[in-house]
Amino acid sequence: MKKLNLLCLSLVLIGAQACNGDVKDDEQPGAAKDMTKIAVPMDRDDAQFAAEAANSEIAEVELGKLAVKNGRDKRVKNFGAMMIKDHAKATAKLEVIAKSKKIILPTAVDSANQKMMDILAKNSGAAFDRAYLDDMVKDHEANIKLFQSASKQLMDPDLRRYAARNLLTFKRHLDAIDGIKGSIR
Numbered sequence: 001m002k003k004l005n006l007l008c009l010s011l012v013l014i015g016a017q018a019c020n021g022d023v024k025d026d027e028q029p030g031a032a033k034d035m036t037k038i039a040v041p042m043d044r045d046d047a048q049f050a051a052e053a054a055n056s057e058i059a060e061v062e063l064g065k066l067a068v069k070n071g072r073d074k075r076v077k078n079f080g081a082m083m084i085k086d087h088a089k090a091t092a093k094l095e096v097i098a099k100s101k102k103i104i105l106p107t108a109v110d111s112a113n114q115k116m117m118d119i120l121a122k123n124s125g126a127a128f129d130r131a132y133l134d135d136m137v138k139d140h141e142a143n144i145k146l147f148q149s150a151s152k153q154l155m156d157p158d159l160r161r162y163a164a165r166n167l168l169t170f171k172r173h174l175d176a177i178d179g180i181k182g183s184i185r
Helices: 002-019 044-070 074-101 111-121 125-153 157-183
Strands: none
Touching: 044 074, 044 111, 044 125, 044 157, 074 125, 074 157, 111 125, 125 157
């Protein structure tokens, strides 16, 4: 239904532009119009996914920094460093997409993730490692569900591709977390 509505909207916009007899200074009469310049409104669900994804990416980077700082086990610290690298890269890609779609993304950790960071920051050593890994399992399982759904249901092809690519990253991270948790005493 969304695709049909989007198609109808696109056709209306194309028809309206074609009926416009005004010739701009930089156009020549009879020249083909560049159809990529038509602004199609962003689907609300797509924009909401982008905002949720940005929240998640920002939180993963900040929690990774905390793991590097407060973790005791070298594998937890290394995992935190991987979170920083992978999710900063994903954030940069999402920002490019959002900018091209005129989506405004959050730029700071949301209150729920800040609360978790504050709780984790009070721990150190083995207690931190266990609490951090438990939180990472919960976060990554939730993100796998979110990104899996988005990779199939979003209207915007760029966001759908972003979701599919990052779904694989979340799955790879969850496998790494399971490996680390299994070896920590």
